[in-house]
Amino acid sequence: MTSVQASRGLLEPLGRTRVMGVVNVTPDSFSDGGAYPTAVDAVRAGLAMAAEGADIVDVGGESTRPGAGRVDPAEELRRVLPVVTELAAAGVAVSVDTTRPAVAEAALAAGAAVINDVSGAADRDLLAVAAERAVPYVLMHTRGVSADMATRAVYGDVVSEVVAELRERLDAVFAAGIAPERVIVDPGIGFAKESGHNWTLLAHLDAIAALGHPLLVGTSRKSFLGSLLADADERPRPAGERDDATQATTALLAADGVWAVRVHAVRAAADAVRVVQAWREAREWR
């Protein structure tokens, strides 16, 4: 199946929020680093996510954890390509989480259906790949790179600044030839943002939705949830114990009508999304 065939339908109205499962093939991602030490483990996890209800599986080979160093492109490719290939061959819709043109190109050739660019459209060559291959492209807001983005988390009005910066990046995306109807926008929860910024953005997603593109939102297991759930000694809740809080955000995001949520615990998210769908349909019945 070609990338375009695999991506067909992903942007069609579905009546519910889509679930994007996360498979980080990295030793050091913040919440599941090392969970999939081999491609076989990663493929097994991706297939399980698809069986649990993931509409898309996001495969990444480079940690975006704040402060993380860069991974050599060849190593990133070595990590993601076998996983993308196997999952796509099994009919799973795959997004490739990368900021590198060569990795995106190879992943699309191997059957990936979506480019998930966490760089904020920083690389013109990556934009050219997305334009040329005519696949859905995720524009995520960030500032700087993993190594320095924590120092960039300074905002006067985070909502208006994130919207303005996304609008400016959208101009670059369109100028590169990516069709507007294939662009998905993501506020970049946790990317160059403090906890309070994340909550404010989540509470005002309508301002980001006003840009006119489907929204992808990734709250899963992130540190702003850990801070919220800190214990009496102010120790943050560990990443692996944030899934219940994540599912609460999933229900709220689904009620807001976002295009997709990016999560680690897929079955719980798929259940939450179906509850919201049934709830909204029941409201329409009266």
Ligand SMILES: Nc1nc2ncc(COP(=O)(O)O)nc2c(=O)[nH]1
């Ligand atoms: N589009 C998008 N991609 C992402 N990739 C990685 C992470 C970091 O989380 P992880 O380490 O759990 O993958 N978060 C996002 C996100 O919020 N949105």
